[in-house]
Amino acid sequence: MPHPHPTNSGVNVDVNPASAVARNARHHGGATVIRYEGGDLTYAQLDDKAARLATVLSRGGVAAGDRVAYLGLNSASFVVAMLASFRLGAIFVPVNFRLAEPELAQVLRKSGAGTIVCEEGHRAGADKVRGETALRRFLLVDDDPQVPAAEAAAGWEPWSGLIAAAPPAPPAAARGFDDPAILMFTSGTTGLPKGVILTYGNAWWNSVNVDSVLDTRRGDVTYAAAPLFHIGALNSFALRTLVRGGTVVVRRSFDPQTCLDDLVAHRVNSMFAVPAMLAALARVPGVFDADLSSLRSIVVAGAPVPPSLIELYAEHGLRLQQAWGLTETAPFATHLPVEHTLAKLGSAGIPMPYTQVRVVDPATNRPVEPGVPGEIVVRGPNVTPGYWENPEATAAAFDDAGWFHSGDIGRLDEDGYLYIVDRLKDMIISGGENVYPAEVERVLAAMPGVADVAVVGAPDEQWGETVVAVVKPAAGATPTLEDVREHAARHLARYKLPRRLEIVQDVPRNASGKLDKVAIRRLVGEGS
Incomplete structure (x- = not known):
C-alpha cells in the first residue's frame, strides 16, 4: 500500500558542505578547523570569511552555476574560496599550480571561469594568459604570511579589504545530489586535459x-x-x-x-x-x-x-x-x-x-x-x-x-x-607479448640502490617495442643495466626485463605524484 505521505527520500536533502560548515560554526564555532602556518581558523572564522567572500563574489556577478577558479598552493585561502563558491551554488575550479602557461590557458579557457582567486606567486602566469580566457575579475590573496607579498598590479583587487568591508552573505544555497560542485581538470599528461x-x-x-x-x-x-x-x-x-x-x-x-x-x-x-x-x-x-x-x-x-x-x-x-x-x-x-x-x-x-x-x-x-x-x-x-x-x-x-x-x-x-x-595506454607490446610497465616498476622499486623508477616502451626494430627503465639511484649507488636485469629476472619473465637503462637525477612526476609518462617517453627518446 502506498505511503500516505510520500517522502521522496533524499530528494530535498541539502548536501552542500558550506551548509555543514555553517552548522558547525553555529554549534561549536570556537573549535579549530584549519591549522595552517599562515594562520589558524576556527569554524566561526572560516564560515564568516567564506560568507563575506561570497558577498564579494556575488557583487561581482557570480551566481549559481558560474565558475570560480583558484590558483595557488594549499592554504586556508583555498578552503575559503571553495566554501564561498559553494555558498552561491557556483562551481569551484581548483587549478593545478604547476601547469605551464599553454596548459594554464587551456584549463582556464575551457572552464569558462569569469572570476579567479590567485596567489601572488602565480599572478604573472595568470596575467600572461588572461586574454585567452573568459576571466573578467581578478582577486589577489594578500593576507597570508606564507604567500609572497602582493604587489600592486593592474586589474587585480587585493581580497582582504573587500572581504573585511563586505557583509556576510545569506545562508548557503541548498544543493542536491545532482548539482555540480567542482570542476577538476585531469592532469593532461596523456593529452589534452578534460x-x-x-x-x-x-x-x-x-x-x-x-x-x-x-x-x-x-x-x-x-x-x-x-x-x-x-x-x-x-x-x-x-x-x-x-x-x-x-x-x-x-x-x-x-x-x-x-x-x-x-x-x-x-x-x-x-x-x-x-x-x-x-x-x-x-x-x-x-x-x-x-x-x-x-x-x-x-x-x-x-x-x-x-x-x-x-x-x-x-x-x-x-x-x-x-x-x-x-x-x-x-x-x-x-x-x-x-x-x-x-x-x-x-x-x-x-x-x-x-x-x-x-x-x-x-x-x-x-x-x-x-x-x-x-x-x-x-x-x-x-x-x-x-x-x-x-x-x-x-x-x-x-x-x-x-x-x-x-x-x-x-x-x-x-x-x-x-x-x-x-x-591501458601505457602497455608495451614487445615481440608480441604484453608488458605492463607498472609490474616492472613495482619489482624495480624494491631493488637496493633505486630511489625512484619508471618504465616505458621505446620503438625497436626487432621487437616492435623494447622495455626501458628510467632510474634515479639512491645516494651513493650506481646501478647498471646488468644489475637491473639480474634483480628483475628473479621476479619477472625474461621478455619483461629492461633492455635499456637511463639514469636520471629525478624521475618526472606530475603534481599529483603520478609518473609523467609523456615527459618520461620524451626523455627516453632524447636519450636514445
Missing part, C-alpha cells in the same frame, strides 16, 4: 563510502599536504572533515621532516598520500621511533604502490590502506580493508560499499575470469556524470549500461580483490 564534473552527490557518496570502511570519527585531525587541487587529497578526508567538525592540518606542500613533526605534534588521525610521499617519509631518521599512535587511517593511492613499501610500514605497526580510483570516481572505487593489508599484499582491495566495479575484456566489454587482466569499469553514485562541455569524451567513457571505462588494466583474484596492472 574537465571532470563532480557533483555534491559524488562528494557525498564518496564520504559515505569512506566512513563505512575506514576508521574515521567526528573530531578527527586529518593531514592535507598532497595538492588539494587533486581529488585524492581534497575528497579523501579534507572535505569530509570540514563537514563532520574535525580539524584539517593544511600544509602548502609536502616536506617529509615537517610531515613527521606534524603527525606527532597534532596527533593526526588520518592522511591521504601518494606512494612517493610515504617513501620519502620512511627515509626520515627516527620516523618509526616517533609516536604515531594516533594515526589510524593512512590511505595510499594515486600511483602504483610498491608492496615493499607496505611491508616496511607494517613492520612498524602502520598499516597502509591501498585504494584505487580516479578524479572521475571522486576518488575511490576500491579500498583494501586494513586487516587484509598483508594477506592481500599489493591489492587495491574490494569495491566500496556503494560502488560497483568490474574487470572486462576491452574488446568485448564482457567480464573476464579471475586472474585475467582487463579494463576496470565502475558504476555508482560517486562517479562523475561526465566531462565539462565535452559530450564526445563523455560518450566515449561510458557504455550503454552506464559503466565508466577507467582506462586502467587490473585483475581480480578468486576472492574478488582487485590488483592494478597498468594503464
